[in-house]
Amino acid sequence: MSKNIRNFSIIAHIDHGKSTLADRLLEYTGALSAREMTEQVLDSMDLERERGITIKAHAVRLLYKADDGNDYILNLIDTPGHVDFSYEVSRSLASCEGVILVVDASQGVEAQTLANAYLAVEHNLEIIPVINKIDLPSADPEKTKEQIEDAIGIDCSDAILASAKEGIGTKEILETIVKKIPPPSGDDKKPLKALIFDSWFDNYLGVIVLVRVFDGKISPNKKIKLMANGKSFEVSQIGIFSPKIKPVDNLSAGEVGYIIAGIRNVTDTKIGDTITDADIPTEEPCPGYKDIKPMVFCGLYPTTSDQYEDLRDALNKLRLNDSSFIHEPETSLALGFGFRCGFLGLLHMEIIKERLEREFNLSLLSTSPTVVYRIIKTDRNVLYIENPALLPEKYDLIEEPFVVATIFVPKDFIGPILDLCQEKRGIQKSFNFIGKDKIKVEYELPLSEILWDFYDRLKSLSKGYASLDYEFIGYRESNLTKLNILLNGEVVDALSLIVHKDKAYHKGRELAEKLREIIPRQMFEVIIQAAIGNKIIARETVRSLRKDVLAKCYGGDITRKRKLLEKQKEGKKRMKQVGKVELPQEAFLAVLKVK
Amino acid sequence: MKADCLYIHIPFCIKKCLYCDFFSVPYDESSAKRYSDALCIELILKKDSINTLKTIYIGGGTPSLLLEECLKNLFKCLRDNFNLLPDIEITIEINPGTINKSKLNTILSLGVNRLSIGIQSFNDTDLIVLGRIHTSLEAKNLLEMIRKAGIHNFSIDLMYGIPGQTMDSWQNSLSKAAEFSPPHISTYELTLEEKTPLCKLIKSGEVRMPDEELILKMYNHTIDYLSSSGYEHYEISNFALSGFRCIHNLNYWDRGEYIGIGAGAHSFINEVRSKNTEDINAYIECLNNKIIPKAESTKITPLDAVKEFIFLGLRKREGIKIAKFKELRLNILNICEDLIDEGFLEIERGYLKLTRKGIVISNTIIVKLFGRLRLDS
DSSP: OGGGEEEEEEEESTTSSHHHHHHHHHHHTTSSOTTTOOTTTTTOHHHHHHHGGGTOOSEEEEEEEOTTSOEEEEEEEOOOOSGGGHHHHHHHHHTOSEEEEEEETTTOOOHHHHHHHHHHHHTTOEEEEEEEOTTSTTOOHHHHHHHHHHHHOOOOTTOEEOBTTTTBTHHHHHHHHHHHSOOOOOOTTSOOEEEEEEEEEETTTEEEEEEEEEESEEOTTOEEEETTTOOEEEOOEEEEESSSEEEOSOEETTOEEEEEOSOOOGGGSOTTOEEEESSSOOSSOOTTOOOOOOOEEEEEEESSGGGHHHHHHHHHHHHHHOTTOEEEEEEETTTEEEEEEEESSHHHHHHHHHHHHHHHOOOEEEOOOEEOEEEEOTTSOEEEESSGGGOOSOOSEEEEEEEEEEEEEEGGGHHHHHHHHHHTTOEEEEEEEETTTEEEEEEEEEHHHIIIIIHHHHHHHTTTOOEEEEEEEEEEEOOEEEEEEEETTEEOGGGOEEEEHHHHHHHHHHHHHHHHHHSOOOSSOEEEEEEETTEEEEEEEEOOOOOOOOSOOOTTTHHHHHHHHHHHHHHHHTOEEETTEEEOHHHHTGGGGOO | OOEEEEEEEEOEESSOOTTOOSOOEEOOHHHHHHHHHHHHHHHHHTGGGEEEEEEEEEEESOGGGSOHHHHHHHHHHHHHHOOEEEEEEEEEEEOTTSOOHHHHHHHHHTTOOEEEEEEEOSOHHHHHHHTOSOOHHHHHHHHHHHHHTTOOOEEEEEEESOTTOOHHHHHHHHHHHHHTOOSEEEEEEOOOOTTSHHHHHHHHTSSOOOOHHHHHHHHHHHHHHHHHTTOEEEETTEEEOTTOOOHHHHHHHTTOOBEEESTTOEEEETTEEEEEOSOHHHHHHHHHTTOOOEEEEEEOOHHHHHHHHHHHHTTBTTOEEHHHHHHTTOOHHHHHHHHHHTTSEEEETTEEEEOHHHHTTHHHHHHHHHHHOOOOO
């Protein structure tokens, strides 16, 4: 039976048309009727919430009758579309035998096209190149093919020309999936071995786990074991998404579906873990499991202390659905009680922050993002710090995380991009032409340099054309030091930074200057100082507020003047009082604006 | 409840001053006549809300533009329909260039006992920048006329912070005013209002506002100079010799009730603040049909009442009686401790007041207090 199954993903750079193509496939195979069809079904959060779990189906079973007369089961496994989630992408790909590589015919190959394609190559997947958006006037399919061949080294002579938007090429893609992607192998008789590639918490059903079964069979009432933590659960329901949730009697080797097993905590079902039979376990788990660690940290604080409990509840709720971010209570002298939160990357951080503010109606203040530093203490013990304020006075060595960054850029913009990488302490690893006018460069860079203004500047230096992907490569010793900011003589811990020594002086000066622009005038003078150790390297003054008074207020003015004062009060709401000084949110992110 | 303070608005001007965003229209005799008839109708319609009167204030616009017969009719209507306290304060605003001896005598004969004179400056350059219609000579002549008429209760309005004004020219205006020994002086910082011609001139860069530090110096100098000349600084912008404070205006800062009559006039009664329509024709039309032309009205919530109480009360230099906060169930001392420690507020003889250091940034301080308001239930 498994010879009629095809497991595949669609991979693409952001906005190259992945979601639209998925919609077309669902529509063409009749998985959703035209009436049920809403634009970009697999992608929409609001829809997910509205329709419950039918749509949060990151694996959809499509039924397709091919031109050869046979019926096929096509399992479309969705992949998260951002660089921060490359591990999740790799687990989704590990569940497939092939991928559709979608490339925008006018944009050509971009950084994530390549990153995703390399992942597919690593997993020995059949790659079906699809040149999308050929209906656009600026489309250049030949150039795009040339770029794919150059960059990835796959033959594009029979790449499919498509327009997901216009429905061009949909059938050809389905036929090619059937013909080119091999059916899954695996043995029903062997002990159960299933790979978790997604899981989430549902209020009614508990944790729902998406799996690809490699060996054996799974059916309700079976006792299963999660190999990473050894916990056992009894299966209560299994099924597939069509994309409507549909229970089935069993899932066997080669199939993709969901498992519900009374699991309460999404942290138990780590992506990449293997599910096996609790009684007759498999000998070897699926390869490639990693306990993924957050790379980027920031402090999140409520602007008013009465929202602390609400923030804690909100973080706990978000965590139910996202085991990749972590939070721990933290206390800052300046900001009071809050949480140190860790994220997979900057985008992940932005998403969580936005959801906290939007869905939970919180007013938050975040400190500037930081990486995790590795400190070798004088007693040779190793310490990881996620908050610059915690850097000890004395240590033997400090190391910072490095990444290898891959940048794609049209050749006209390469000069300033190379300068930028240089400025950010980058070490060039490769430089290649992709096609005639695109260049791929690889740099080893400290992750911290990417956190700050790197991406924005990359985009502005290339008029938006450059794309970036990066991967963690390890810790390296660096010449780093702590830069403190003092307000009226007091160190504000939430403004402390760890910076490269060669840049500390310049950064301190610029940061103090930025803060002077950002901090509004207050009832008293505010002295801003930047210090390295005990040495003050910059000093700026925010003059005290001199005049803020209503010249007159008589019988006809009272309501208008009250509203004026209330408006002034509203403006202060997002300010955080640090000691006596009121700081706006921008003050904590000022460092991001410093070159 | 009935109010014992009455405000009558006369929205006519010969020409709008460049800085003014108050509601006013160009004067024409026939509409002014119809308007003053309408005022009388409104007075009668509001009869039930008006008690024996303690103050009447005729403001504008330029009330001194009204014809003598209009003024006479208005006062006849007042005296026919209302009781006036024997020591009632009746103020009218007058502007140089709009009043002669005969009109002045008529005004006095009607019982007006306080004049508020819109002098603004004794420096002709300032007057041009402000777009006033009069010269400093006309101002002096008017004050001379008032002196000769034996009027002793009058107030002079002056302005500082005018583009081009120097410390010397401001001092000149202050001393010239003092020469006429007015028992009351109002000194207003020129406030740049959106959409006024002056604001446009500033934005286009043709004219520059004086430096903030200079304005502050002018303000502080005003307080020192007038205090040393025997004036009490009794409100942020008001100075008076003993016994000459403006009772009508004090009522606003005490959050007292008042009835306003006229287009665009405001009233405050039974915790409702309301405003008449500003459209003069609509105003007249409504009243001819015996309808009060109310344009908007807002019920003041207890929290808003406390806010008003604070920001209005702190305008008075004596401040707010602490006992009053207890009536409002507000523990004021809890929320202003640090501001007292830092010298922005102080407590004197049972009153909470702004210090000299506090006045100039009073908005900031009030806004801080607003943010801390928690009413005990």
